[in-house]
Amino acid sequence: MHKLLVKTTLKNYNVYVGDNSLEEFRKNLSANHSKVLFLIDKNVFKKCLKIINKILPASKDYHHIIIECSEKNKSIKTVEKVCKYLSNNKFDRKSVLVSIGGGVLGDVTGFCASIYMRGIKCYQIPTTILSAVDGSVGGKTGINFNGIKNLIGTFYQPDGVFVETEFFKTLPRREVISGIGELVKYALIIPKLYNFFLEEIKKIYLNREVSIEVIITSLKIKSEIVNKDEKEETGLRKILNLGHTFAHGFESASDYKLTHGKAVFYGIICALLISERLGLIDNKIITQFLNDFGFINREKFVNQLDTQKIINFMKSDKKNFNGTINLVLVSKSGILTDIPIKEKAVFTTIEKFKKMFG
Ligand SMILES: NC(=O)c1ccc[n+]([C@@H]2O[C@H](COP(=O)([O-])OP(=O)(O)OC[C@H]3O[C@@H](n4cnc5c(N)ncnc54)[C@H](O)[C@@H]3O)[C@@H](O)[C@H]2O)c1
Structure with missing residues (x-):
């Protein structure tokens, strides 16, 4: 123990x-x-x-x-x-x-x-x-x-x-896969643990093997962040929200047909796409990410979700300020928080994401 x-x-x-x-x-x-x-x-x-x-x-x-x-x-x-x-x-x-x-x-x-x-x-x-x-x-x-x-x-x-x-x-298989979504987040937040999380995620996906090590490592990362910014006041804790504003939009627009973790996974892909659009990361990071995590199965019905409906839910997210969508994004030098993004850019990103799944 x-x-x-x-x-x-x-x-x-x-x-x-x-x-x-x-x-x-x-x-x-x-x-x-x-x-x-x-x-x-x-x-x-x-x-x-x-x-x-x-x-x-x-x-x-x-x-x-x-x-x-x-x-x-x-x-x-x-x-x-x-x-x-x-x-x-x-x-x-x-x-x-x-x-x-x-x-x-x-x-x-x-x-x-x-x-x-x-x-x-x-x-x-x-x-x-x-x-x-x-x-x-x-x-x-x-x-x-x-x-x-x-x-x-x-x-x-x-x-x-x-x-x-x-x-x-x-656990039903869809809930096993849902758990993976939040783990993918840790892989990006702590780049030196990217390969560790990738291997652990593969073991969970293929054999349902959840090691004590992956649980402890995840909770250690989370608790260290929470210890420094318990109530999301300094901005540090917000890095844990990577992909979550998109995720809440996807979840709500699908009437919760999409699991939370799967929505977070899709949200992370959208956050990477928008980060690339803003020149914060190179396209090869996205290519690498999709090569590594592309084995996670896709839900075809996501393509049918109405993009504007997803955005409307994103606009209600409590991380926004003054009616502008605020996102957590990925940059070469680490995770960035509170980045205001125009609705049009969010729309184009979601459309691009859907095409990738088409
Ligand atoms: N407070 C936080 O920091 C935090 C962080 C991440 C997510 N969340 C919230 O957690 C929720 C998602 O959690 P979740 O993915 O555990 O979903 P969940 O609690 O809805 O459970 C998923 C499904 O699995 C079933 N289930 C649970 N344990 C089972 C078991 N051992 N065997 C068989 N079936 C089982 C449940 O009945 C449910 O149908 C979201 O509402 C999200 O907002 C909160």
């Missing part, structure tokens, strides 16, 4: 990865708390009951709710349901919320924990590759609102993260 200490201004916490991480969860839970509410993803409950049955009795006074998880349910309605349960069952300030699910449930759980009684303890047990290598750490919580992704949310760090890779065995 590996342990990683995440340091933030308000709280330090440990991430445990691998064998015995759930044993660590039990030890953590035995500390000073009253009731425990487990929020469990419905698919995880169905497919991973054996592991779940080992987790639940970790606490004497535990409750659980099964939640059907999708972007549509990452909503104020789900938050209301959880908060009502907490209130009706007299959960107090020493209560604990635990997420057993992917990034959707992790974001909802963190948000509920941050607002109930002005904040209660929260633990994350991620069950998707995507949430294990990214979403479970860093303290961004949120829900979709008014048709806009992650519009409402808080910065609220968990009290511990416990990654049990057994969960990944039941």
Whole structure:
């Protein structure tokens, strides 16, 4: 088992990865708390009951709710349901919320924990590759609102993260590939680890082999960035948003038919194309990237998405300022953030991207 200490201004916490991480969860839970509410993803409950049955009795006074998880349910309605349960069952300030699910449930759980009684303890047990290598750490919580992704949310760090890779065995293939999207991001953010991530991604794609090393390396990169800029104030943390403004546009315009990770992968390609258009990188970087990662399967329906609709969603992204689309781009000297881009350039880039997939 590996342990990683995440340091933030308000709280330090440990991430445990691998064998015995759930044993660590039990030890953590035995500390000073009253009731425990487990929020469990419905698919995880169905497919991973054996592991779940080992987790639940970790606490004497535990409750659980099964939640059907999708972007549509990452909503104020789900938050209301959880908060009502907490209130009706007299959960107090020493209560604990635990997420057993992917990034959707992790974001909802963190948000509920941050607002109930002005904040209660929260633990994350991620069950998707995507949430294990990214979403479970860093303290961004949120829900979709008014048709806009992650519009409402808080910065609220968990009290511990416990990654049990057994969960990944039941993931549908599309969710395995979705996890890859966020890993591709790390390959570009830390160029000296490009080949490491490329090889690890191939292993995941071909054999579903998710090494402890790739999880720890990803979370280490993320936690070091979060440690320096927890609330995205200096701009450093924004580099983690590479590809994400395009991704939110693609996801929303597809009515969430496209998974988050796949949308991030496409968003990264668009960010590279626009970076080239602005002369920030040479075309050979894109050629190399597509040669290396071109094996990731393509979703033909993306071509049918309306470009203006994608842009309209991108315009609602909270990273924008004064109505202008602000992007994270790639340059020869590293990742650039907050680059305002004209709508026409975004339009042309998306059209070019679609032609590449035609
Ligand atoms: N807070 C953050 O820093 C952060 C970072 C990245 C992504 N996110 C958010 O995470 C979400 C995406 O997360 P995700 O990709 O985990 O999606 P998800 O939570 O929707 O899970 C994907 C699908 O897999 C199913 N599933 C989960 N675990 C399973 C398992 N072990 N076996 C079988 N099925 C399983 C779920 O029921 C769901 O249908 C997005 O909403 C994104 O905005 C948040």
